[in-house]
Amino acid sequence: MAVQVLTVLAYKAGEPVTSTLLAASVNTNPVVIRRLLLVLQTAGFVETRKGASVGSRLCQPPQRIDLAQIYRAVETAEPFKLPQRSMDHPCAVGHCIQAALIQVFAATETALERELAKTNLAHILALVEKSCGQSRQRPH
Amino acid sequence: MAVQVLTVLAYKAGEPVTSTLLAASVNTNPVVIRRLLLVLQTAGFVETRKGASVGSRLCQPPQRIDLAQIYRAVETAEPFKLPQRSMDHPCAVGHCIQAALIQVFAATETALERELAKTNLAHILALVEKSCGQSRQRPH
DNA sequence: AAATATGCAACTTTTGAGGTTACATTTAAC
DNA sequence: GTTAAATGTAACCTCAAAAGTTGCATATTT
Structure with missing residues (x-):
């Protein structure tokens, strides 16, 4: 979702967009968008201003925002993490396996990023514009 | 979890292991393990026999089972999939963006695999044995 | 001053993974 | 054969995370 919102903002090329409009584009709720925008603000991707007829816009050129940055900014639950098993009954094998898997998964994470x-x-x-052949800067 | 179970089975090197024992090693419930084993069976990784004093064992050499295969066998919800937005209010931009993102995410998926x-x-x-220096084939 | 947007808090909803219980079925071993 | 031990499976519960919802204070443009 974050990628989609940022793509819309990139599409609008600096023109501020309200959370309501973004929500309509992603087909969700404005508050959800605002929560997301807060994260994207602290990550330094977007700038938001309060008040009438304003909204958010990218504050970096689209070339400087890659998916790994977005992923790191947004992701909460890592896809490759072991469920925190409590190990009350400390089976040595199980313990060692966990330690080893942590290594493997960490490597996978960095490769993914x-x-x-x-x-x-x-x-x-570029993909968007190519795939539906619309001109830039024509909102909606 | 699937990786952990399969690693234990590999560790036992062909010796059949009961779901109860596996559950203890992963610190979970036997039924959860059995559910997982069904998936691993249809994927052709393990063989399970019913009855007294048996259980499951790998039916392929550990070298021939890689993480991508396990991932494909087990994974249900793709980490990089767009939430199925209903698009009742068909915003052209949103639609094109989705189409483009599907491409990008598919590429990411294949790279991940x-x-x-x-x-x-x-x-x-090998990692397990190295990291805790235990001899092979010594259960528990 | 009024209209418009965000920030934010509190709550509900939804979804999926995991856990639990119970029981029929199969099979090795005695 | 009988029995003990194991799986297969269904039906439920629990729990956490993400998303959605409502309401309102605050800021800012016009």
């Missing part, structure tokens, strides 16, 4: 870093918002924007 | 395919159970087993 390296992969995500290859794509940035500009790439995605 | 390519990465996971680099590690197999034998690798993990």
Whole structure:
């Protein structure tokens, strides 16, 4: 969802967009969008201003925002993490396996992020424009 | 969890293990393990027999089972999938963006699987044995 | 001053994974 | 054969995380 919102903002190319409009584009609730925007603000991707007829806009060029950054900013629950087993009955094998898997999964995580870093918002924007052949800067 | 169970089975090197024992090792419930074993059976990783004093064992060498296969067999909800937005109010931009993101995420998925395919159970087993210096084949 | 947007708190809803219980069925072992 | 031990499976519960909802204070443009 974060990627989708950022893509819309990139599409609007600096023009501020309200959370209501973004919500309509992603087909969800404005408050959900605002919560997301807070995260994207602290990550330094967007700038938001309060007040009438304003909203949020990208504060970095789309080329400088890649998927790995977005992933790190947004992700809460890592896809490759072991469920925190309580190990009350400390089976040695189980314990060692956990330690080993943590290593493996950490490696997978970094590989994933390296992969995500290859794509940035500009790439995605190009894809969007190509795939539906619409002109830039024409809102809605 | 699937990886953990399969690692234990690999550790036992063909010796059948009951779901109760596996559950103890992962610190969970036997039924959960059995549910997982059904999936691993249809994926062709393990063989299970009913009856007294038997259980499950690997039916492939650990070298031939890699993390990508396990991932595909087990995973239900893809980490990089768009939430199925209903698009009742068909905003053209939103629609195109979704189409583009599907492409991007599919590419990420395949990259992830390519990465996971680099590690197999034998690798993990070696890590386990190295990291806690225990001899093979000594159960528990 | 009024209209419009965000910030934020509190609550509900939804969804999926995991856990639990219970029981029929199968099979090795005695 | 009988029995003990194991799986297969259904039906439920629990729990956490994400999303959605409502309401209102606050800020800012016009």
